[in-house]
Amino acid sequence: MKVSRLLTIILAIFLTFSSCTEDGKSILDPCAGITCDNGECINGDCDCDPGYSGPSCANELRPVSIILTRVQVTQFPQTNDQGGGWDSDGTGPDIYIKVKSGGNVVYESGYYQDAINTSNYTFDLNPDVNIPSTSDFGISLYDREFLVSDTFMGGVVTGGEVWTTYLKDRGFPSTTTLTAFAGYTFECYWTYVH
Ligand SMILES: [Ca+2]
Secondary structure (H helix, E strand, O other): OOOHHHHHHHHHHHHHHHHHHHHHHHHHOOOOOOOOOOOEOOOOOEEEEEOOOOOOOOOEEOOOEEEEEEEEEEEEEOOOOOOOOOOOOOOOOEEEEEEEOOOEEEEOOEOOOOOOOOEEEEEEEEEEEOEEEEOEEEEEEEOOOOOOOEEEEEEEEOOHHHOOOOOOOOOOOOOOEEEEEOOOOEEEEEEEEE
């Protein structure tokens, strides 16, 4: 009887001790109740994803570099301002793009012959173009000509941080869409260096 009572007491002590340990574990979890907006909790602190800072990784940092890798022309008018074909022989425009930054042309692509506006045209930049976050940024679409000067078709220029992709609460999108007057649309593909 005495032995079994002793065993019961020992068992009770053991169970109490065990449950204390279990409870203690969850109370002592350094990441309990910590939310990291853009990162992961490690030992009670948020380890932020690239491009974010702050106690909960809520702050977006200005990237070291914002790099344009590709432009896709998804919309352009099939006729010129006068309603005629872009080329004198009635064929579609022979399109290429110029990328502008800081008031200068920083990239000029090759061209697609006789483009039709029901198709998308992809320009993979080679090399990629680093666009300073503080400068203006623009894309222009041209029709390549062979006997006269190339024809400017349309495009868009945006100033400074209006276009930039790191602005607060926008994350770092891999694509942005620029829409220009008279029906021109450019999908821009970005990578970031943090
Ligand atoms: Ca043509």
